[in-house]
Amino acid sequence: xxxxxxKNLTYTYLTxxxxxxxxxxxxxxxxxxxxxxxxxxxxKTTLCRCFNGLIPHFYSGKLEGEIYVSNLxxxxxxIHELARHVGMVFQNPENQLFALSVEKDVAFGLENLxxxxxxxxxxxxxxxxxxxIYELKDRAPYELSGGQQQRVAIAxxxxxxxxxxxxxxxxxxxxxxxxxNIFEVxxxxxxxxxxxxxxxxxxxxxxxxxxxxxxxxxxxxxxxxGLPKEILNSEEARLIGVGIPKVTRLYQxxxxxxxxxxxxxxxxxxxxxxxxxxxxx
Amino acid sequence: xxxxxGFKFRSVNSTIHKMDPRAKFIYVCVMFAxxxxxxxxIPLLVLFIIQTPxxxxxxxxxxxxxxxxxxxxxxxxxxLMNVLSLYxxxxxxxxxxxxxxxxxxxxxxxxxxxSFSVFFLTTSPDxxxxxxxxxxVPYELCFAFTTAVRFVPVLAEEAQTIMDAQKARGLELxxxxxVKKIRNYIPILIPxxxxxxxxxxxxxxxMESRAWGATQNRTNLYVLRMGRKDLLLMLFSFIVLAVSAxxxxxxxxxxxxxxxxx
Amino acid sequence: xxxxxxxxxxxxxxVEALRGVNLEIQxxxxxxxxxxxxxxKTTLVKHINGLLKPTKGTVMVDGVDTTKVSVAxxxxxxxxxxxxxxxxxxxxxxxxxxxxxxxxxxxSESAIKERVNWALNLLxxxxxxxxxxxxxxxxxxxxxxLASVLAWDPKIVILDEPTIGQDSQQxxxxxxxxxxLNHLGKTVIIVTHDVEFVAxxxxxxxxxxxxxxxxxxxxxxVLTNLEVVTQASVVLPQISQLFANLKNISFPTEVIDVxxxxxxxxxxxxxxx
Numbered sequence: 001x002x003x004x005x006x007k008n009l010t011y012t013y014l015t016x017x018x019x020x021x022x023x024x025x026x027x028x029x030x031x032x033x034x035x036x037x038x039x040x041x042x043x044k045t046t047l048c049r050c051f052n053g054l055i056p057h058f059y060s061g062k063l064e065g066e067i068y069v070s071n072l073x074x075x076x077x078x079i080h081e082l083a084r085h086v087g088m089v090f091q092n093p094e095n096q097l098f099a100l101s102v103e104k105d106v107a108f109g110l111e112n113l114x115x116x117x118x119x120x121x122x123x124x125x126x127x128x129x130x131x132x133i134y135e136l137k138d139r140a141p142y143e144l145s146g147g148q149q150q151r152v153a154i155a156x157x158x159x160x161x162x163x164x165x166x167x168x169x170x171x172x173x174x175x176x177x178x179x180x181n182i183f184e185v186x187x188x189x190x191x192x193x194x195x196x197x198x199x200x201x202x203x204x205x206x207x208x209x210x211x212x213x214x215x216x217x218x219x220x221x222x223x224x225x226g227l228p229k230e231i232l233n234s235e236e237a238r239l240i241g242v243g244i245p246k247v248t249r250l251y252q253x254x255x256x257x258x259x260x261x262x263x264x265x266x267x268x269x270x271x272x273x274x275x276x277x278x279x280x281x
Numbered sequence: 282x283x284x285x286x287g288f289k290f291r292s293v294n295s296t297i298h299k300m301d302p303r304a305k306f307i308y309v310c311v312m313f314a315x316x317x318x319x320x321x322x323i324p325l326l327v328l329f330i331i332q333t334p335x336x337x338x339x340x341x342x343x344x345x346x347x348x349x350x351x352x353x354x355x356x357x358x359x360x361l362m363n364v365l366s367l368y369x370x371x372x373x374x375x376x377x378x379x380x381x382x383x384x385x386x387x388x389x390x391x392x393x394x395x396s397f398s399v400f401f402l403t404t405s406p407d408x409x410x411x412x413x414x415x416x417x418v419p420y421e422l423c424f425a426f427t428t429a430v431r432f433v434p435v436l437a438e439e440a441q442t443i444m445d446a447q448k449a450r451g452l453e454l455x456x457x458x459x460v461k462k463i464r465n466y467i468p469i470l471i472p473x474x475x476x477x478x479x480x481x482x483x484x485x486x487x488m489e490s491r492a493w494g495a496t497q498n499r500t501n502l503y504v505l506r507m508g509r510k511d512l513l514l515m516l517f518s519f520i521v522l523a524v525s526a527x528x529x530x531x532x533x534x535x536x537x538x539x540x541x542x543x
Numbered sequence: 544x545x546x547x548x549x550x551x552x553x554x555x556x557x558v559e560a561l562r563g564v565n566l567e568i569q570x571x572x573x574x575x576x577x578x579x580x581x582x583x584k585t586t587l588v589k590h591i592n593g594l595l596k597p598t599k600g601t602v603m604v605d606g607v608d609t610t611k612v613s614v615a616x617x618x619x620x621x622x623x624x625x626x627x628x629x630x631x632x633x634x635x636x637x638x639x640x641x642x643x644x645x646x647x648x649x650x651s652e653s654a655i656k657e658r659v660n661w662a663l664n665l666l667x668x669x670x671x672x673x674x675x676x677x678x679x680x681x682x683x684x685x686x687x688x689l690a691s692v693l694a695w696d697p698k699i700v701i702l703d704e705p706t707i708g709q710d711s712q713q714x715x716x717x718x719x720x721x722x723x724l725n726h727l728g729k730t731v732i733i734v735t736h737d738v739e740f741v742a743x744x745x746x747x748x749x750x751x752x753x754x755x756x757x758x759x760x761x762x763x764x765v766l767t768n769l770e771v772v773t774q775a776s777v778v779l780p781q782i783s784q785l786f787a788n789l790k791n792i793s794f795p796t797e798v799i800d801v802x803x804x805x806x807x808x809x810x811x812x813x814x815x816x
Contacts, residue, residue, distance in 0.1 A: 038710075039713075040680070040682055040710045052490055054489060054490065058485075058489050080492040080494050083490055083492040088487075088490040090486065094435060096483075097431075098427070098428045098431060098487075099407065099427065099431065100405070100427060100430070100431055101407060104407065110500075110502075111499055111502065112493050112495050113492050113495050114500050117500060120502055140431075145581070146580060153487075157491070160491070160492065175736040202710050205739070243711030246780070246782050246801050250782065250785075254808060254809070257805075257809055259808075268785045275785070278812065442625070442627075445594050446623075447631065448594065448614045449594065449621075449622075449623040450691065450692065451615045451619070451695075453613070471633035475629065475633075476630070
């Protein structure tokens with residue numbers, strides 16, 4: 001039973017003249033790590049908003065087709081119920097923190113759900129430790145770096161113990177080191193806790209090595225969907241203009257010139273290993 | 282702007298800071314009530330002086346002095362207006378009586394500033410928000426309050442960035458006629474407002490995504506419990522209130538003017 | 544020429560953002576200022592158009608001391624495009640937005656008309672002339688902000704984090720646009736932490752860390768220097784990472800370009816066969 005299932009999903013914003021995305025049919029299984037990418041305006045951000053019910057409950061507009069998340073029919077359940085199953089992390093770290101201390105922010109969702117104080121305390125401490133920010137628990141959000149703020153946002157979502165976490169370009173405002181840290185945290189949540197991850201990103205060089213599946217959208221449709229190495233190595237991906245990792249591009253050039261490389265590298269480590277093999281021959 | 286620093290929370294590890302905001306608020310209200318009860322100089326002077334030790338216990342003297350300095354301007358105006366109105370429309374015997382009376386009314390204003398200043402300097406906004414929640418103020422209002430306080434430094438920085446961006450396009454903010462000055466602030470205000478609206482939309486999305494509105498019975502990570510010191514403060518406040526009420530009803534308080542036979 | 548001499552800068556809240564910076568930027572240079580968030584990059588470039596004045600040291604732009612003139616005067620020469628276009632946009636139409644600075648600088652009405660047309664065409668915005676900037680998409684708003692700064696043809700252009708939130712096609716278009724500006728003779732300074740973008744731009748690079756410049760040279764030299772790159776909390780471009788791993792087998796290490804990398808590898812593989 002897939003954890004997310006959509007059938008011919010189409011959505012048009014209230015002020016839109018054409019659909020933001022159309023005819024999206026997909027199945028996502030529990031525990032997958034999906035990287036969703038595509039050029040600006042392809043509809044990936046809008047699609048994400050459907051997974052936790054922001055569309056259609058927060059954004060009016062026309063939603064056609066079907067979407068089920070954690071066996072719940074999204075149009076029939078309010079956002080606050082879906083929030084128990086799907087957590088969402090947004091692009092701007094600053095606008096996801098309301099409280100005057102980190103731990104109060106992490107508790108926010110649990111307070112909304114009416115969880116008891118004892119259980120809240122446990123879950124907050126657990127979420128803070130999982131994201132590596134336990135020492136920051138009494139600090140004010142204003143004092144934190146962008147990367148730290150995003151980790152607070154992730155912890156706040158994690159505390160609600162959802163089965164799925166959707167992240168919409170969470171590292172846009174972070175520098176590469178901050179971004180790497182965030183991806184490591186997300187990967188840990190997926191590999192250690194089995195949380196299904198849907199990560200919308202442009203930084204494929206940093207994220208594709210963690211993904212079990214890559215989906216590329218273009219002009220409102222899903223045009224490529226499959227294993228990272230296959231998708232990022234494909235001609236279509238290059239034509240759409242998605243930023244494939246440089247080592248993958250290098251691999252393509254060398255292959256064209258007849259170098260016997262059998263595996264598609266997505267990271268510098270993989271490329272090093274493959275090239276060393278070929279050089280030893 | 283520096284006057285407002287006298288009302289901005291400053292984190293210090295003092296007894297006053299740790300006290301329950303509700304107890305402190307009751308104390309402030311009592312001071313207010315008592316200040317209004319008297320219009321003679323002596324009791325108001327007493328009221329002003331008995332609060333000053335609190336300032337030192339809370340170790341916020343520097344900031345408190347700022348609020349006093351800032352209020353001095355208003356105080357001078359109040360003093361002058363009272364002197365003038367009493368001189369022309371009152372029926373007082375001597376100039377010194379008029380001066381005394383005006384001083385008393387000015388001091389009443391200063392007493393209020395003093396207590397509010399101490400209150401805000403020693404009460405962190407999140408504890409204040411919590412106090413509001415536990416006093417059964419609707420959660421939406423408490424949330425709006427704490428969120429607003431949280432974003433004040435963010436908005437201040439954004440305003441500065443917008444000013445820089447427009448200055449870099451040749452906008453001159455200084456000089457020029459009054460009308461021109463107002464017009465020059467449009468390129469600052471519009472982006473500020475537009476961004477504030479965008480920001481609230483993003484905040485709303487996040488709130489919804491964290492189960493806002495899931496239940497009416499919202500719980501809280503922290504809880505405020507009144508301690509002994511808080512109860513003592515409240516007791517002290519009520520005693521002051523009671524004594525002041527008695528005195529103001531039954532005792533004829535002499536004027537300094539009269540005492541000194543001026 | 545921009546001359547930054549022994550500049551120290553401390554913010555009013557006490558944070559020491561620049562601790563002795565010395566830098567000379569020649570006319571027509573293309574420079575990327577890189578470093579972690581908080582290293583002092585944006586603080587430094589804000590000194591070039593006078594938004595910030597040094598606590599110690601001097602900044603001279605074409606022989607003029609920035610503390611002696613207003614920001615508006617310096618702005619005529621130094622165009623500054625801020626990171627978030629929404630911090631600038633306020634007009635009713637794109638046309639008015641672009642005219643704003645021109646009016647501030649006292650251009651004549653006919654000159655304004657001409658410059659607006661030029662800017663609209665340069666940034667591909669002609670169809671949006673009468674549209675409200677608030678109705679445009681994120682990428683389009685960025686172009687409007689850029690157009691409104693280029694309109695008065697400043698000889699120095701500073702772009703603060705221009706690649707944030709951009710997809711790779713947008714970045715490629717931006718890169719080509721920047722090169723075009725540089726070819727027109729403008730001095731272009733970009734503040735960024737995007738190493739792959741700078742590796743493609745092949746500009747001069749200044750690396751900053753904790754308020755100081757720790758490296759200055761070509762992208763090739765600086766971005767492949769593991770020691771300074773680590774110190775600045777920046778990452779190596781992927782291709783450079785690969786060659787850093789291969790350096791024990793006598794591979795050159797100053798490689799940042801994919802095509803150059805392919806040539807070197809093919810050469811080595813050809814030799815070993």
